[in-house]
Amino acid sequence: MKRRFFLIPLVFFVGLLIFLGLGLRHDPREIPSPLINQAAPAFDLPTLTSDQRFSPKDYLGRVWIFNVWATWCVACQAEHPVLVAFAKSSGLPIVGLSYKEIQPQDEEKSPLSLEAKLTLARLRSRVWLGRHGDPYQLSVLDLDGKVGIDYGVYGVPETYLIDPQGVIRYKHIGPMSSEILANEVLPLARSLQKGS
Amino acid sequence: MLVELGHFALMLALMVALVQGVLPLLGTVSGTHLTWLPHSLRWGWVRLARASTFLQWGLVSFAFFTLEWAFLHNDFSVAYVVEHSNSLLPKPYQFAALWGGHEGSLLLWVFLLGFWSSAVAFFSRSLPLSMVARVLGVMGLISFGFLCFILSTSDPFVRVFPPAMEGRDLNPLLQDPGLVIHPPMLYMGYVGMSVAFAFAIAALLAGRLDAAWARWSRPWTVIAWTFLSLGIGLGSWWAYYELGWGGWWFWDPVENASLMPWLIGTALIHSLMVTEKRGTFKAWTVLLAIASFSLSLLGTFLVRSGVLTSVHAFASDPARGIFILVFLALVVGSSLSLFAWRAPQVAQGGFVNLVSRETFLLTNSILLCVATLAVLLGTLYPLVIDALGQGKLSVGPPYFNLVFAPIMVPLIFIMVPGSLLRWREAKLQDILPYVWAPGLGACVVSVSLCAWMGSWSAGVLGGFWLGAWVALAGVQQMVLRLKRPGRIGGSFWGMQLAHLGLAIVVMGVTGVKSFEVERDVRMGIGDEVQIQAYTFKLIGMQDVKGPNYQAVRARVQVLKNGQEVKTMLPEKRHYYSSAMPMTEAAIDSGFLQDLYVSLGDALQGDTPQWSMRVYYKPFVPWLWVGVLVMVLGGFLAALDRRYRVGYAASNAQGVLSPQTARA
Numbered sequence: 001m002k003r004r005f006f007l008i009p010l011v012f013f014v015g016l017l018i019f020l021g022l023g024l025r026h027d028p029r030e031i032p033s034p035l036i037n038q039a040a041p042a043f044d045l046p047t048l049t050s051d052q053r054f055s056p057k058d059y060l061g062r063v064w065i066f067n068v069w070a071t072w073c074v075a076c077q078a079e080h081p082v083l084v085a086f087a088k089s090s091g092l093p094i095v096g097l098s099y100k101e102i103q104p105q106d107e108e109k110s111p112l113s114l115e116a117k118l119t120l121a122r123l124r125s126r127v128w129l130g131r132h133g134d135p136y137q138l139s140v141l142d143l144d145g146k147v148g149i150d151y152g153v154y155g156v157p158e159t160y161l162i163d164p165q166g167v168i169r170y171k172h173i174g175p176m177s178s179e180i181l182a183n184e185v186l187p188l189a190r191s192l193q194k195g196s
Numbered sequence: 197m198l199v200e201l202g203h204f205a206l207m208l209a210l211m212v213a214l215v216q217g218v219l220p221l222l223g224t225v226s227g228t229h230l231t232w233l234p235h236s237l238r239w240g241w242v243r244l245a246r247a248s249t250f251l252q253w254g255l256v257s258f259a260f261f262t263l264e265w266a267f268l269h270n271d272f273s274v275a276y277v278v279e280h281s282n283s284l285l286p287k288p289y290q291f292a293a294l295w296g297g298h299e300g301s302l303l304l305w306v307f308l309l310g311f312w313s314s315a316v317a318f319f320s321r322s323l324p325l326s327m328v329a330r331v332l333g334v335m336g337l338i339s340f341g342f343l344c345f346i347l348s349t350s351d352p353f354v355r356v357f358p359p360a361m362e363g364r365d366l367n368p369l370l371q372d373p374g375l376v377i378h379p380p381m382l383y384m385g386y387v388g389m390s391v392a393f394a395f396a397i398a399a400l401l402a403g404r405l406d407a408a409w410a411r412w413s414r415p416w417t418v419i420a421w422t423f424l425s426l427g428i429g430l431g432s433w434w435a436y437y438e439l440g441w442g443g444w445w446f447w448d449p450v451e452n453a454s455l456m457p458w459l460i461g462t463a464l465i466h467s468l469m470v471t472e473k474r475g476t477f478k479a480w481t482v483l484l485a486i487a488s489f490s491l492s493l494l495g496t497f498l499v500r501s502g503v504l505t506s507v508h509a510f511a512s513d514p515a516r517g518i519f520i521l522v523f524l525a526l527v528v529g530s531s532l533s534l535f536a537w538r539a540p541q542v543a544q545g546g547f548v549n550l551v552s553r554e555t556f557l558l559t560n561s562i563l564l565c566v567a568t569l570a571v572l573l574g575t576l577y578p579l580v581i582d583a584l585g586q587g588k589l590s591v592g593p594p595y596f597n598l599v600f601a602p603i604m605v606p607l608i609f610i611m612v613p614g615s616l617l618r619w620r621e622a623k624l625q626d627i628l629p630y631v632w633a634p635g636l637g638a639c640v641v642s643v644s645l646c647a648w649m650g651s652w653s654a655g656v657l658g659g660f661w662l663g664a665w666v667a668l669a670g671v672q673q674m675v676l677r678l679k680r681p682g683r684i685g686g687s688f689w690g691m692q693l694a695h696l697g698l699a700i701v702v703m704g705v706t707g708v709k710s711f712e713v714e715r716d717v718r719m720g721i722g723d724e725v726q727i728q729a730y731t732f733k734l735i736g737m738q739d740v741k742g743p744n745y746q747a748v749r750a751r752v753q754v755l756k757n758g759q760e761v762k763t764m765l766p767e768k769r770h771y772y773s774s775a776m777p778m779t780e781a782a783i784d785s786g787f788l789q790d791l792y793v794s795l796g797d798a799l800q801g802d803t804p805q806w807s808m809r810v811y812y813k814p815f816v817p818w819l820w821v822g823v824l825v826m827v828l829g830g831f832l833a834a835l836d837r838r839y840r841v842g843y844a845a846s847n848a849q850g851v852l853s854p855q856t857a858r859a
Contacts, residue, residue, distance in 0.1 A: 002540060003536070003540050006479065006535060006536045006539050006540050007536045009483060009486075009487075009532050009535065009536075010529070010532040010533060010535070010536050013490075013528055013529065013532055014529070016576075017521070017524070017525055017529075019576065019579060019580050020497070020521055020524075020576075020579070021521055074364050074773075103770065103772075104746055104770040105746055105770070105772055
């Protein structure tokens with residue numbers, strides 16, 4: 001009788017272990033974005049290459065990937081080859097969002113006009129894409145980061161999958177891996193394409 | 197090359213840890229088993245314990261310092277250095293960047309474990325060698341587990357080719373003097389609990405849970421507890437001035453992970469005292485020793501595996517999580533099994549009177565355990581819900597405040613009678629002459645504090661009363677003790693100071709929770725905001741350039757009743773390596789209150805305006821002072837002369853006692 005009493009801590013601990021083990025299978029980074037299954041927030045931004053502007057409604061009817069990046073972002077550099085390869089192999093259109101390309105230190109000496117910021121951002125981004133490869137159909141410039149806020153960007157890079165109705169169906173925070181793209185994003189994109 | 201040598205030294209340390217963990221323990225197996233082994237051989241194994249401990253620590257230290265060398269010399273061919281350092285980073289932060297990430301934190305863990313093991317090996321001359329061998333053996337096994345973990349999943353010595361031109365820099369949040377000292381102190385506490393644990397396991401293995409065992413464990417437990425207190429205090433202080441939210445405790449899972457071993461460690465210190473003085477509560481004390489280290493390991497697991505999301509969870513890797521889980525299962529599972537098997541034989545409980553110091557200390561233990569369970573439940577509840585597929589949720593401060601306070605109130609109340617009552621058998625009437633004065637005095641203190649702050653409520657009065665009750669009773673006991681002749685031991689001063697420190701913290705928490713005023717305002721140049729007697733006026737903005745960041749700095753003039761008292765300079769920093777701006781709050785600390793200004797974003801508009809947080813935080817300094825007083829008490833208690841005088845050896849028993857009698 002008394003011996004059984006001494007087993008209580010062990011039993012309690014085993015129960016705890018089971019839950020910790022189950023907890024391990026869940027990815028804490030998988031923050032359920034409130035934006036999933038919501039319409040992608042609208043915007044209208046200048047693109048990298050020309051004076052054309054882009055808005056998500058231009059891509060209604062297509063399944064596309066929206067990728068937040070910046071030349072100053074080190075993790076984006078790590079992610080980049082994966083995106084380049086994926087763009088080639090899958091044929092899915094990827095739209096880039098160049099996020100806050102102009103950083104405070106760029107304006108160290110003197111504040112830049114919007115025009116100057118745009119020119120500098122375009123120049124730098126094009127050089128960077130020229131060197132690392134360009135996976136994007138087009139890339140838009142979010143200089144003040146407001147679109148980033150609408151999309152709930154936690155940190156660069158982030159990736160969204162948007163369906164033909166303009167609804168966000170998937171979000172990934174942090175660098176993409178080819179495994180995630182092949183096992184999660186691509187199957188989802190294909191099923192969305194079939195559904196449309 | 198040096199880095200490879202460090203890597204190699206770490207592998208050697210793994211082998212030595214295996215020797216340290218296995219041979220001395222085998223050597224102490226009692227005479228009826230392993231009789232085929234020659235006695236001299238086993239005696240040699242037992243003697244290996246100290247040497248292998250020192251050797252292992254030497255090897256781990258070498259590895260540790262080669263990595264430090266790589267950090268200080270900007271060796272960007274080491275992946276870990278690339279990820280956590282930068283050539284622009286100031287030297288002290290380059291040094292501290294070693295524990296800014298997962299791999300380095302673990303290396304620090306093992307390094308400190310080596311330090312503690314060596315300290316035990318060095319300061320255990322008065323202990324029977326068989327006991328030393330068991331303790332060091334258990335610590336060697338723990339070290340072996342952690343070294344396996346580092347080398348198999350979290351190797352900080354991996355090179356990158358080609359070498360990077362520049363490092364990615366340390367997370368700006370961690371670029372702070374607080375980070376240089378907070379993790380080492382906290383880890384000293386976490387890892388220090390392994391000593392009490394090893395002593396408990398050694399005692400269970402030896403089959404002797406007695407007063408001598410409790411006496412050996414006490415100073416080690418107290419010193420680990422002291423470091424843990426200091427680490428938690430520093431963490432709280434760091435969160436207060438660095439995160440820029442003006443809070444000092446968030447019930448974040450990582451904070452909880454450090455609070456739980458602290459609570460159990462506190463219970464353990466008190467329980468060990470009963471076991472030493474009265475020979476009772478033996479099984480309970482052993483269980484607390486196992487629990488405190490298990491919770492330290494659980495803390496490491498929660499933080500390092502990334503099971504729970506938190507600001508601190510910079511490592512999220514399932515392989516690591518599984519390793520720690522298995523390790524946790526092995527260490528805690530085997531110790532609890534050993535407990536279930538051996539404790540019933542070796543622990544004969546004594547009879548305890550209802551009114552005695554023992555009863556109050558047992559109540560203290562139980563309340564602390566209940567508090568720990570409440571924190572554990574709140575911390576793991578989101579995990580359990582998630583594991584059951586019920587979605588994601590978080591348990592916030594309202595739960596913890598609601599559950600924690602009612603447990604703390606009786607706990608703090610009984611601190612006074614508990615420290616006054618006699619052992620064995622006491623009468624409540626005996627302590628009456630000593631309690632009415634502090635009780636009345638506390639009423640006066642709490643009423644006058646409330647009158648002075650100009651706000652009344654039962655909660656505030658009660659909180660101040662409790663703090664003052666403990667503090668005044670402590671002062672009274674110290675005065676009375678000083679009047680009596682005789683040498684006063686460090687443990688008396690330690691206990692009184694630790695209790696006094698807690699009393700100050702209790703009053704501080706009550707004050708800051710009840711009287712703080714937080715205002716989030718938008719201000720342009722020349723705008724003012726009024727809080728209590730203070731007027732905050734934004735008088736200017738300027739750009740400032742730091743070594744690896746640039747910042748906007750606001751000048752805020754503080755006026756009290758029209759008189760200028762202070763200019764505060766909060767900053768918003770943009771580190772070159774990170775997109776995230778950092779808030780550097782300006783804090784003006786007085787004896788009774790803090791003024792706290794933090795600068796937010798610039799707002800769009802016709803005239804430039806900024807969002808600002810202007811806080812009036814009374815009693816915050818009391819928290820830090822209270823923790824420091826507690827820490828001072830802890831050191832005094834641990835350094836008590838009594839523990840250093842070698843009368844523990846007199847009742848040495850065990851398989852090798854003939855040889856150890858001379859020790």
